[in-house]
Amino acid sequence: MILGVDPGCSGALVILDERGYVIDHLRMPTIKDGKQTKVNGAAISRFLTDYDITHAYIEKVHAMPQQGVSSTFTFGHSAGLIEGIIQGLNIPYTMITPQSWKKSNNLIGTDKDAARSRAIQLHPYLDCLDKKGEGQAVADAILIAQHGANSNN
DSSP, X not given: OEEEEEOSTTOEEEEEOTTSOEEEEEEOXXXXXXXXXXXXXXXXXXXXXXXXXXXXXXXXXXXXXXXXXXXXXXXXXXXXXXXHHHHHTTOOEEEEOHHHHHHHTTOTTSOTTHHHXXXXXXXXXXXXXXXXXXXXXXXXXXXXXXXXXXHTO
8 A cells, every 4th residue: 555645734544455445534634732723633643543554655845935935834843743753653755846746747837736636537436535625635745656656557
């Protein structure tokens, strides 16, 4: 089974079987820490231990010039927490740049919702993709996983 991860508090995790079929997904679980929202690492760990994951593909994130210091720190913290959980569970993983998975899906220069549209074309059975906001993170995680799996075959 392959894991795809769109990190961050509004991200998602997707598990694909050997045929590339989505067998499960999880919107990024979060907890409140005062005024901050953080990723719930315990919930991610519980989710991942239910599956025999052979490889994980995680979007390689970086700070954006428009982001503030606090949001950049929170985003980096989330990505590091997810990578640490995957390492702790001894799951082999590869970092995937946004440019690489978007290029392989012909999404360079398109709007953000184009990834959701592409995921719907590939996985029309997945009704969570129908919801624009919620479906976006799941779509990104699907395309990250598929790109990683296809680039290693």
